Amino acid sequence: MLFNNAAFQNTGRPTVTNPIKRPLTLRDVSEASGVSEMTVSRVLRNKGDVSEATRRKVQDAAKRLGYVPNRIAGALASQRVNLVAVIIPSFGNMVFPEVLSGISETLEDTGLQPVVGVTDYLPEKEEHVLFEMLSWRPSGVIIAGLEHSEASRQMLMQAGIPVVEIMDVDGEPVDACVGISHRRAGRIMAEEIIAAGYKRIGFMGTKMPLDHRARKRFEGFTRTLAKSGIEIADQEFYSGGSALAKGREMTAKMIERTPDLDFLYYSNDMIGAGGLLYLLEKGIDVPGQMGLAGFNGVELLDGLPLQLATMDACRRDIGARSARIIAAQHADEVPADEKIITLTPKLAFGDTLRRS
Amino acid sequence: MLFNNAAFQNTGRPTVTNPIKRPLTLRDVSEASGVSEMTVSRVLRNKGDVSEATRRKVQDAAKRLGYVPNRIAGALASQRVNLVAVIIPSFGNMVFPEVLSGISETLEDTGLQPVVGVTDYLPEKEEHVLFEMLSWRPSGVIIAGLEHSEASRQMLMQAGIPVVEIMDVDGEPVDACVGISHRRAGRIMAEEIIAAGYKRIGFMGTKMPLDHRARKRFEGFTRTLAKSGIEIADQEFYSGGSALAKGREMTAKMIERTPDLDFLYYSNDMIGAGGLLYLLEKGIDVPGQMGLAGFNGVELLDGLPLQLATMDACRRDIGARSARIIAAQHADEVPADEKIITLTPKLAFGDTLRRS
DNA sequence: TTGAAAGCGCTAACAT
DNA sequence: ATGTTAGCGCTTTCAA
Numbered sequence: 170m171l172f173n174n175a176a177f178q179n180t181g182r183p184t185v186t187n188p189i190k191r192p193l194t195l196r197d198v199s200e201a202s203g204v205s206e207m208t209v210s211r212v213l214r215n216k217g218d219v220s221e222a223t224r225r226k227v228q229d230a231a232k233r234l235g236y237v238p239n240r241i242a243g244a245l246a247s248q249r250v251n252l253v254a255v256i257i258p259s260f261g262n263m264v265f266p267e268v269l270s271g272i273s274e275t276l277e278d279t280g281l282q283p284v285v286g287v288t289d290y291l292p293e294k295e296e297h298v299l300f301e302m303l304s305w306r307p308s309g310v311i312i313a314g315l316e317h318s319e320a321s322r323q324m325l326m327q328a329g330i331p332v333v334e335i336m337d338v339d340g341e342p343v344d345a346c347v348g349i350s351h352r353r354a355g356r357i358m359a360e361e362i363i364a365a366g367y368k369r370i371g372f373m374g375t376k377m378p379l380d381h382r383a384r385k386r387f388e389g390f391t392r393t394l395a396k397s398g399i400e401i402a403d404q405e406f407y408s409g410g411s412a413l414a415k416g417r418e419m420t421a422k423m424i425e426r427t428p429d430l431d432f433l434y435y436s437n438d439m440i441g442a443g444g445l446l447y448l449l450e451k452g453i454d455v456p457g458q459m460g461l462a463g464f465n466g467v468e469l470l471d472g473l474p475l476q477l478a479t480m481d482a483c484r485r486d487i488g489a490r491s492a493r494i495i496a497a498q499h500a501d502e503v504p505a506d507e508k509i510i511t512l513t514p515k516l517a518f519g520d521t522l523r524r525s
Numbered sequence: 526m527l528f529n530n531a532a533f534q535n536t537g538r539p540t541v542t543n544p545i546k547r548p549l550t551l552r553d554v555s556e557a558s559g560v561s562e563m564t565v566s567r568v569l570r571n572k573g574d575v576s577e578a579t580r581r582k583v584q585d586a587a588k589r590l591g592y593v594p595n596r597i598a599g600a601l602a603s604q605r606v607n608l609v610a611v612i613i614p615s616f617g618n619m620v621f622p623e624v625l626s627g628i629s630e631t632l633e634d635t636g637l638q639p640v641v642g643v644t645d646y647l648p649e650k651e652e653h654v655l656f657e658m659l660s661w662r663p664s665g666v667i668i669a670g671l672e673h674s675e676a677s678r679q680m681l682m683q684a685g686i687p688v689v690e691i692m693d694v695d696g697e698p699v700d701a702c703v704g705i706s707h708r709r710a711g712r713i714m715a716e717e718i719i720a721a722g723y724k725r726i727g728f729m730g731t732k733m734p735l736d737h738r739a740r741k742r743f744e745g746f747t748r749t750l751a752k753s754g755i756e757i758a759d760q761e762f763y764s765g766g767s768a769l770a771k772g773r774e775m776t777a778k779m780i781e782r783t784p785d786l787d788f789l790y791y792s793n794d795m796i797g798a799g800g801l802l803y804l805l806e807k808g809i810d811v812p813g814q815m816g817l818a819g820f821n822g823v824e825l826l827d828g829l830p831l832q833l834a835t836m837d838a839c840r841r842d843i844g845a846r847s848a849r850i851i852a853a854q855h856a857d858e859v860p861a862d863e864k865i866i867t868l869t870p871k872l873a874f875g876d877t878l879r880r881s
Numbered sequence: 882t883t884g885a886a887a888g889c890g891c892t893a894a895c896a897t
Numbered sequence: 898a899t900g901t902t903a904g905c906g907c908t909t910t911c912a913a
Contacts, residue, residue, distance in 0.1 A: 204899085446829070469768075
């Protein structure tokens with residue numbers, strides 16, 4: 170925390186003494202307290218030696234007036250900004266909120282503050298958001314994914330601040346990166362499905378060519394199946410709407426179209442949950458007659474009639490570790506030695522994928 | 526958009542010409558283009574008359590160098606910041622993400638940018654976040670709820686910028702407010718339940734004394750029941766964990782403890798969905814033997830076996846309207862006449878509340 | 882259409 | 898322990 174806010178502790182009804190409609194400045198506090206601007210500044214930042222008497226005079230005045238420091242001026246003068254830009258595709262699905270809480274928790278007592286920007290999975294929007302955020306000269310950038318426009322990469326490289334790309338490790342980071350291998354996640358899931366003896370496999374996912382991580386999982390998945398001579402028996406992609414409902418619909422359509430399927434792999438848990446509910450209603454034996462698996466390890470799954478097989482994407486961890494990298498560099502100036510941190514997602518068999 | 530970012534359009538591989546590790550300044554662009562700083566500034570902001578020739582020279586230089594303007598300096602000089610502070614309790618539950626997308630969508634082409642802060646339902650944290658955000662001198666504040674510490678209210682009042690309190694209208698706003706009446710929402714639901722002939726009613730909610738909106742719904746609900754001589758027959762509160770799972774658990778416990786219940790009112794849809802799944806598994810007839818209702822109107826509900834009765838909280842609308850108020854004041858300086866905007870939540874009977 | 886000068890509100894670096 | 902001076906990188910204002 171650059172400025173302490175002792176002035177705003179909720180100690181009963183504060184005295185309002187600012188009838189002016191102009192934001193107060195240090196000078197106002199200085200005049201009200203009879204202390205020089207410089208010393209007022211020092212008190213408000215807990216910096217430098219200030220006598221207890223002066224400190225109290227200043228704090229009283231600041232509180233009485235309701236002074237809120239102007240960080241714009243402060244940042245310009247000190248050339249330091251306590252902001253960390255966090256750029257994510259969306260907060261719709263539960264995945265990014267959890268990454269964010271990992272980040273804020275870790276940043277909590279470093280004095281750094283996350284500021285979130287959303288790209289909607291659009292490279293142009295990412296470019297725009299990044300530009301906007303960099304123009305505030307943040308102390309670091311945490312950005313989802315390894316795929317960016319050339320211009321975005323340039324901005325990241327030239328910014329002269331720590332950059333951590335998160336979620337994914339299959340690619341070339343600009344600087345550091347923290348995530349899981351989605352190709353490997355797809356591969357592992359395919360291996361387990363094959364090992365469990367399933368043969369006729371359907372896939373359902375989102376219609377998002379720009380969701381590179383989903384694409385990589387799919388690639389890892391299909392390639393591994395191919396090695397065992399198995400091809401995806403059916404597939405379906407959706408966009409928009411309630412994921413749960415879409416999972417239900419797509420599943421209905423698919424098992425009608427391809428009745429001999431014995432496994433359904435969903436690119437996220439939400440549509441997987443929809444499919445699961447549908448199959449159970451239909452009285453289909455899961456996982457005997459039909460196996461199921463999703464991806465993400467969302468908390469929601471705990472409340473379903475059966476536990477959906479899934480793979481945890483290490484969301485909190487990713488948030489925490491990426492934040493730690495930024496915080497460390499902010500404090501030390503010593504770049505971490507590990508540039509690529511690969512986390513290992515845990516496979517949960519749940520009740521919908523029989524063990525081999 | 527204060528600065529255009531034409532310099533960063535993804536037109537093939539940009540030329541990197543900044544070997545320096547110091548962020549570039551207007552002066553750098555000025556020297557590289559042979560145009561005065563002032564004129565460079567004008568070009569980059571599309572302001573004032575600049576000859577086409579000069580404009581091109583400047584844009585080329587800015588692009589070649591990869592110049593990103595320093596908004597900290599810009600904001601200090603111009604005394605204008607294109608930021609809107611948005612303060613919410615959490616993004617965990619699906620409610621705030623939707624409010625946020627309403628806000629960003631509306632702000633999209635006003636040049637304003639939302640910046641989000643999270644309070645975790647803690648007044649001290651709210652105070653801290655608010656202080657932090659105000660120190661960046663945003664053009665407006667959108668803040669959830671009408672209950673704030675005295676210090677927070679003071680800050681909001683003294684900030685000299687438009688303030689919109691959202692989600693709730695049952696109370697005294699600092700300035701403007703947009704939301705629904707949660708007391709009324711509870712009342713309406715109670716009336717419908719009574720009208721449908723249910724008599725033995727159980728309630729489940731979150732253990733959050735600081736979630737004032739949930740509290741108000743509960744009050745509106747119980748008071749209305751009381752008027753018909755009905756008292757809540759059982760109640761249970763949870764905290765933490767998967768809401769779906771908690772809904773399931775609480776429901777199991779409650780119907781065992783109080784077997785003659787004929788209706789369950791949940792303070793949010795997620796626990797309602799958990800309860801619904803549980804009851805259906807148990808083969809209980811819904812809504813004949815047991816009626817159910819939640820609150821929020823989350824999209825998720827579309828995929829459940831039965832449609833849970835619920836009440837829409839107008840989340841997107843709230844976001845959009847609050848943003849419009851800020852945007853309007855930012856443009857006009859003319860405060861809107863309507864200070865309290867009360868939206869009316871729609872009751873959805875779904876399949877779990879029989880009609881009277 | 883362009884440029885020069887004077888700050889915006891704060892803090893770094895020196896005095897004292 | 899406190900005060901003074903000189904900017905930080907822009908934009909506003911005025912002059913050319």
